[in-house]
Amino acid sequence: MPLRLDVAGTGFAEAFEQLVNARREADEDVAQAVRGIIAQVRTQGDAALAALTGRFDGFDLDAHGWTIPVEQTAAAYEAIDADLRAALELAAERIAAYHEKQKPGDSGWTDAAGVRLGARWNAVEAAGIYVPGGLAAYPSSLLMNAIPAKVAGVERIVMMSPTPGGQLNQAVLAAAHIAGVTEIWRVGGAQAIAALAYGTGRIAPVDVIVGPGNAWVAEAKRQVYGVVGIDMVAGPSEIVVVADGQNDPDWIAADLLSQAEHDPTSQSILFTDDAAFADAVAAAVERQLGVLATGARARQSWEANGAIIHVARLEDAMPLVDRLAPEHLELAVDEPQPLFDRVRHAGSVFLGRMTPEAIGDYVAGPNHVLPTGRRARFSSGLSVLDFMKRTSFLQLDADAIGAIGPAAVAMARAEGLPAHAASVAVRLARQES
Amino acid sequence: MPLRLDVAGTGFAEAFEQLVNARREADEDVAQAVRGIIAQVRTQGDAALAALTGRFDGFDLDAHGWTIPVEQTAAAYEAIDADLRAALELAAERIAAYHEKQKPGDSGWTDAAGVRLGARWNAVEAAGIYVPGGLAAYPSSLLMNAIPAKVAGVERIVMMSPTPGGQLNQAVLAAAHIAGVTEIWRVGGAQAIAALAYGTGRIAPVDVIVGPGNAWVAEAKRQVYGVVGIDMVAGPSEIVVVADGQNDPDWIAADLLSQAEHDPTSQSILFTDDAAFADAVAAAVERQLGVLATGARARQSWEANGAIIHVARLEDAMPLVDRLAPEHLELAVDEPQPLFDRVRHAGSVFLGRMTPEAIGDYVAGPNHVLPTGRRARFSSGLSVLDFMKRTSFLQLDADAIGAIGPAAVAMARAEGLPAHAASVAVRLARQES
CATH class of the missing domain: 1.20.5.1300 (Single alpha-helices involved in coiled-coils or other helix-helix interfaces)
Known part of the structure; x- marks a missing residue:
C-alpha cells in the first residue's frame, strides 16, 4: 500500500520530511568503474571502444560496423506505421514551435557613462545525444533532446546508442531522421560518454552531452561535466497531483500510474482535500494495476514510493508541493491559476482537468527532460539555452x-x-x- | 621567453594545436580527500566543521565564533577608505544595472490547437558564495557573485570564508554590505562547500553555490553538482589580445600582464599582423616585469604560458581565437566590429583600443566570472540565470x-x-x- 498521510494527523511533519528527503536514486558504486572506463577511452581511443563494446554489448564494431548510416534513418522513417509517423511529425513540429520561443535575443546599448555594453548568443558546434538500448529507447526522448539542439543552431548532432543485436528501434531511427541527427554510433555506456567528451580517432568530440541513461551513463556524464556541458544529473521520474473531489477517480489514477509504470523507483503523490475521493482513487489504482501490461513495475513503484496526502484545503498543499519541488505537477481543478500562482519550485505544471502529464511527454511542446529529485529548486527543464552560450561585450x-x-x-x-x-x-x- | 609562432611558419598547425590542448589546470589528486571531507560533514555536521576548521585553518570556531555578524559588514563599509568605498558603490551600481537586463520574462500564449503554453521564471531561495581566504579575497569577486543573486531575487545569500586569523579583509566585508549578503560563516575549504550543499545543524543548505576557490573547493563543487547548482568548473585565467601595429606597445603589454599577474598558471596570448609591433610588445613586457610588484608571478606565467603569434592579416587570427575559445578577448583596433562578427566562442570581448580587460574586472558591469580553459565553447559567464529556474506549463x-x-x-x-x-x-x- 502506498503511504497515507493526513496533514492534520499526528506525526505529519516528520513523515512528510522523510518523504521529502527519501533518496530514491540508485546508490550503486559505479563511480570507480566509470573512472576506469573513461581513462581507458582517453588513452586507447577507438581500441578501447571496440573492446568495451565487445565486452558489454557482445557486439563487434569492427566486424559489423561502427555507425548506422544516416540514410537508414530516412528508410526507417518511410517504413514505420503511418499513424506513428504522423504522430512523431506532429510532436516534432510542436516541440520545435515551443523551443523557438526560447531563443534568446542579442542585446546592446550605450549607457550614460558612454560605455557600450551587451551580450551575444551563439550555438555550440556539436551536441551528443545518448539513447539507451532496449526498452528505454524512446522516440519521444530523441525528439525532446535533439530538437532543441537543432533549433539552437547546432550543426553536428551525434547520437550514441548501444546495439547489442546490431539494430536500433525503428521508431527511434525515424525520430532521428525527423530531428536531424547527423551521426549515429553503435556505442553505449560510459564509454560512449567518454568518446563524446574527449573524442577518439573516429569520433570527434562534442561540446554538450544530453540524454537519459542508466547509472553508468549518468555517472559518466557527471564525471565529464566541465570538459563538456551536460543537461543535468537525472533521477527517477515523479509526479505530484493536486486534485479536488470533482475529478473522475479513474482519470487521476491513470495519471498516477503513468509515472509509476516508468520504473519501480518512480514516485506518484496525490494531494486532495476530499478523503472519500482519496479512497476512490486508491481503489481505481488497484483496479487499473490489475489490467495494466506494465502493472508489475507500476505496483512496485506505487507501493514503495506512492503517497496519498489529505489536506483541509488545496491551498494548504502548495507549500508542501514546493518542498517536494516535483518534476511534474498536475493541478486538477476547475480554476488552477490561483494554485499555480503559489508554485515556486516545479519542473513542469499541468493545469486543469484535461491536461494529463502524459500529453506533455509527447506532443504538447514543452520539454519532457525535467529536473527530478527536488532539483527544480535550482534547475530547469532542457531548453535551447542548454545548446547556446552567451558572450558579453564592452566598448x-x-x-x-x-x-x-x-x-x-x-x-x-x-x-x-x-x-x-x-x-x-x-x-x-x-x-x- | 614566451612562445613565438608565425602562422606562415613550418609546424605552425602542430604547435598551435599543442597550445589549444595544453592543460594548465592543476591535476592534484584531491578528489579522494574531498570525498572524505564531504562524507565527514554529511555524517557529523557541525562537529566535522569545527574539527576541520581547527585542523586546516588553526581556528577554533566554538571558542571564537562561527559567524561574522552582518552588522560588522556595515561597520567595515563605514571604515574603509572613502575613494575605495565610492569605487565599490560605482561598481555595484553598474553590475546591478547590467544584470537587471538579464532578467528573463515569463511567457504564455495559446496556439492554434487551443493549447495554452508558456514558462515562468523564479529565483532560487538561497545561494552560497565562497570567498577564498588571504590574498585571493577580492571585493570585486564578491560583488560579481552576490549581485546577480540579489538581482535574481534570492532571499538568502550565504558567504563562506576561511578566517585563519579570525578576521576577513575589510574591503570584502564592505562589499558584502553593499551586495546584501545575509549570513557569513568562518568556514572554508571543501568542508564549507559540503555544509552549503547538505546543511548542518547550524547552517541551512542552499540551492546554488558560486565563487572562486582553490583546487579543493573546485573539486568539492564538482562533487556536489547535482545536489545543488554550481556556477562552473573554473580554471586559470586567460586573455587573448588581437592587436594591429597602431597600438601603444606599453598598453598592450600592460593588458597581457594584467592576466599574467593573477597566477603562474594564467595565460596571455597576443595575435598581431605586425612583426615589429610584436617585438615592441615583448620588449615592453620585459620592461614592465622589471618594475611590477607582482612581477615574479607574472614572469612565471608569461614565460611558461605566454605566446605571441604573427598572422598575415588580423582576420586570419579569428578562427584560431575560436579554437582557443578564450575567457577574455581584446580586439585592439580602430574598427573592432568586423573582427567581433567573426567570434563565436569567447567569454567576454573588449572592443577597441580604450577597453582594457581590467575595466571589465571591476566597474564596467558585465560579470567577470567567465568560462576558462576553452569552456566558452559551451558555457557562459555568471548571470542572473544561474540563480533562477524555469517552470514550463501547459493547459x-x-x-x-x-x-x-x-x-x-x-x-x-x-x-x-x-x-x-x-x-x-x-x-x-x-x-x-
Whole structure:
C-alpha cells in the first residue's frame, strides 16, 4: 500500500520530511568503474571502444560496423506505421514551435557613462545525444533532446546508442531522421560518454552531452561535466497531483500510474482535500494495476514510493508541493491559476482537468527532460539555452574610460593587482596629456 | 621567453594545436580527500566543521565564533577608505544595472490547437558564495557573485570564508554590505562547500553555490553538482589580445600582464599582423616585469604560458581565437566590429583600443566570472540565470486534447507505456461520449 498521510494527523511533519528527503536514486558504486572506463577511452581511443563494446554489448564494431548510416534513418522513417509517423511529425513540429520561443535575443546599448555594453548568443558546434538500448529507447526522448539542439543552431548532432543485436528501434531511427541527427554510433555506456567528451580517432568530440541513461551513463556524464556541458544529473521520474473531489477517480489514477509504470523507483503523490475521493482513487489504482501490461513495475513503484496526502484545503498543499519541488505537477481543478500562482519550485505544471502529464511527454511542446529529485529548486527543464552560450561585450572610448576608469584603478590597487591598475591607468594618462 | 609562432611558419598547425590542448589546470589528486571531507560533514555536521576548521585553518570556531555578524559588514563599509568605498558603490551600481537586463520574462500564449503554453521564471531561495581566504579575497569577486543573486531575487545569500586569523579583509566585508549578503560563516575549504550543499545543524543548505576557490573547493563543487547548482568548473585565467601595429606597445603589454599577474598558471596570448609591433610588445613586457610588484608571478606565467603569434592579416587570427575559445578577448583596433562578427566562442570581448580587460574586472558591469580553459565553447559567464529556474506549463481543454491527444496515445503505445496512453485516452473517451 502506498503511504497515507493526513496533514492534520499526528506525526505529519516528520513523515512528510522523510518523504521529502527519501533518496530514491540508485546508490550503486559505479563511480570507480566509470573512472576506469573513461581513462581507458582517453588513452586507447577507438581500441578501447571496440573492446568495451565487445565486452558489454557482445557486439563487434569492427566486424559489423561502427555507425548506422544516416540514410537508414530516412528508410526507417518511410517504413514505420503511418499513424506513428504522423504522430512523431506532429510532436516534432510542436516541440520545435515551443523551443523557438526560447531563443534568446542579442542585446546592446550605450549607457550614460558612454560605455557600450551587451551580450551575444551563439550555438555550440556539436551536441551528443545518448539513447539507451532496449526498452528505454524512446522516440519521444530523441525528439525532446535533439530538437532543441537543432533549433539552437547546432550543426553536428551525434547520437550514441548501444546495439547489442546490431539494430536500433525503428521508431527511434525515424525520430532521428525527423530531428536531424547527423551521426549515429553503435556505442553505449560510459564509454560512449567518454568518446563524446574527449573524442577518439573516429569520433570527434562534442561540446554538450544530453540524454537519459542508466547509472553508468549518468555517472559518466557527471564525471565529464566541465570538459563538456551536460543537461543535468537525472533521477527517477515523479509526479505530484493536486486534485479536488470533482475529478473522475479513474482519470487521476491513470495519471498516477503513468509515472509509476516508468520504473519501480518512480514516485506518484496525490494531494486532495476530499478523503472519500482519496479512497476512490486508491481503489481505481488497484483496479487499473490489475489490467495494466506494465502493472508489475507500476505496483512496485506505487507501493514503495506512492503517497496519498489529505489536506483541509488545496491551498494548504502548495507549500508542501514546493518542498517536494516535483518534476511534474498536475493541478486538477476547475480554476488552477490561483494554485499555480503559489508554485515556486516545479519542473513542469499541468493545469486543469484535461491536461494529463502524459500529453506533455509527447506532443504538447514543452520539454519532457525535467529536473527530478527536488532539483527544480535550482534547475530547469532542457531548453535551447542548454545548446547556446552567451558572450558579453564592452566598448569604451576616451570619455567613458575617463568616467569609470579611476574607480577600476582604485579597486585594482586595493586588491594588490598593479598590472590591472596600470592597464587602465595608462589609458587615463593619455587622456590627461 | 614566451612562445613565438608565425602562422606562415613550418609546424605552425602542430604547435598551435599543442597550445589549444595544453592543460594548465592543476591535476592534484584531491578528489579522494574531498570525498572524505564531504562524507565527514554529511555524517557529523557541525562537529566535522569545527574539527576541520581547527585542523586546516588553526581556528577554533566554538571558542571564537562561527559567524561574522552582518552588522560588522556595515561597520567595515563605514571604515574603509572613502575613494575605495565610492569605487565599490560605482561598481555595484553598474553590475546591478547590467544584470537587471538579464532578467528573463515569463511567457504564455495559446496556439492554434487551443493549447495554452508558456514558462515562468523564479529565483532560487538561497545561494552560497565562497570567498577564498588571504590574498585571493577580492571585493570585486564578491560583488560579481552576490549581485546577480540579489538581482535574481534570492532571499538568502550565504558567504563562506576561511578566517585563519579570525578576521576577513575589510574591503570584502564592505562589499558584502553593499551586495546584501545575509549570513557569513568562518568556514572554508571543501568542508564549507559540503555544509552549503547538505546543511548542518547550524547552517541551512542552499540551492546554488558560486565563487572562486582553490583546487579543493573546485573539486568539492564538482562533487556536489547535482545536489545543488554550481556556477562552473573554473580554471586559470586567460586573455587573448588581437592587436594591429597602431597600438601603444606599453598598453598592450600592460593588458597581457594584467592576466599574467593573477597566477603562474594564467595565460596571455597576443595575435598581431605586425612583426615589429610584436617585438615592441615583448620588449615592453620585459620592461614592465622589471618594475611590477607582482612581477615574479607574472614572469612565471608569461614565460611558461605566454605566446605571441604573427598572422598575415588580423582576420586570419579569428578562427584560431575560436579554437582557443578564450575567457577574455581584446580586439585592439580602430574598427573592432568586423573582427567581433567573426567570434563565436569567447567569454567576454573588449572592443577597441580604450577597453582594457581590467575595466571589465571591476566597474564596467558585465560579470567577470567567465568560462576558462576553452569552456566558452559551451558555457557562459555568471548571470542572473544561474540563480533562477524555469517552470514550463501547459493547459488543455476538451477541444485541445481532442486535437493533439490521439498522437500522444499513438506514441505511448509505440513506446510500450499503456498507462501513459490510458491517461490521455480516458479524457478523449469522455469527449466522444
